[in-house]
Amino acid sequence: MAIIECVPNISEGRRPDVVRAIVDAVEATPGVHLLDWSSDASHNRSVITLAGDAAPLEAAVLTLFERSLETIDLRHHEGAHPRMGAVDVVPFVPIEGVTMADCVQLARKTGEAVASRFGVPVFLYEEAASTPDRRNLEDIRRGEYEGLPAKMAQAAWHPDFGPATPHPSGGASVIGARMPLIAYNINLATDRLDVAKKIAAAIRVSSGGLRFVKAMGIALEDRGIVQVSMNLTNYEKTPMFRVFEIVKREAARYGVPVLESEVVGLVPSAALVSSAEWYLQLAGFKGDQVLEQRMRAAGPRG
């Protein structure tokens, strides 16, 4: 069985009953596991984390659109987070037994179904993007819901699927495929914010560091320490152990020890297993030697 993660963001975070009804409907889809969901009132936005195989997730996303379009109207939406659709963003994420190409195909198929069934224009992003200009979510979403009519009138911003004008209440949606994102922080045993900022600059791609690291240095004032706060956007190509070892080495240059690190939220098993493999110098290790993975590969029974 393949495991794909799907993390839809919807533009409603202030009416718990509305969000709950949408989540319940999605969770009821056979073959879909609800892993997490949370609402942010100031953002007026909710994030739902699902997992399952391709066909169940496609069905769940169609249900999500159906229910969201019934109850969310962007003409009356405000919140701190940029958005352009009632269902704003839907990434598909390969976890196990599935390739990125499979997730790109799933994004295209789901996008096409959403556009034809609900008349919502769909833009494909990240690995599923049809042009390099559409890889970054921020570029697609710039101008937000209110700017959609003008933006979509430009030839460069015709959607990948669906009408060339926004859905009146539902706006437009962004659907795509990306690697899992790991929120990974390393805490330093010092209150020197300059050290955390220097290390963040050394490790992040934007200032010359590792390709799939976003980082900033922040103070944890209640604890009197500082943190290199990171997002790892491709743990296969920029693995956790390498990030940890480089940050530790950079910190040592300033005479600062690493206190601890932390993962916020979920992490795919493979990201931790590959770290164990590296530190233990495991040779010839295969993922299906992990008992639970072998069990999943054996498939559901009864």
Added chain:
Amino acid sequence: MAIIECVPNISEGRRPDVVRAIVDAVEATPGVHLLDWSSDASHNRSVITLAGDAAPLEAAVLTLFERSLETIDLRHHEGAHPRMGAVDVVPFVPIEGVTMADCVQLARKTGEAVASRFGVPVFLYEEAASTPDRRNLEDIRRGEYEGLPAKMAQAAWHPDFGPATPHPSGGASVIGARMPLIAYNINLATDRLDVAKKIAAAIRVSSGGLRFVKAMGIALEDRGIVQVSMNLTNYEKTPMFRVFEIVKREAARYGVPVLESEVVGLVPSAALVSSAEWYLQLAGFKGDQVLEQRMRAAGPRG
């Protein structure tokens, strides 16, 4: 959902059709995953690895006994491996979402059912043992099938369940609960066998080392290197990272680098995740942050 591993050993390894029929019958049990099976002709013995929740595994083991007793007759059995039953040993192993106490209870319940349904005497061993004398499999099995009538006539060797005389063709069976066993080897970049033997002596419990390590030093002659070959019998109390770090340190004392390590066969996810946690200095990490574990906890759907 709980994950329990069950690793029955049966006394047949020379008739592939017989073993295959038993394995097929066991695999057909709803809720049971067949992870692996292999036969050894010189041992005349097969090892089957199953996983699932308690009730399905109990049903699978009863099917295993039914089929094995029909087709295996210890009166005509010979092989290099010591044995006393057609179904020789059945350990239940806690993997995830289940305690050792649960597995002990499952071993008792299954043992009772086997004895009452098939008239096979059952001895409980390891964590399920009724007395300290019965913890070790070797002690229970000493004398083998041929010695059972005399051994069981002693009060000290009355079975935990079932008749006080062996089953004519099926002998007696040993059922119990134990931690997962990890076959873990560390290869040294040297051909000095004395170094591997000294390190094995340093790390194994029998000569003063870690509580849950069995170890020996051997030569890998085709590769011109030596190996510390180990069984880790409780990865929670004697974790892989500690074993690796101590062996690495001992090797350094002889000027020998660690070349690599290897896991033979299956390893529970938690054994690798705890190693990643230690090396990455992860603070406050919880198992249900592993995406796949969260997914299993969410339970099967549809």
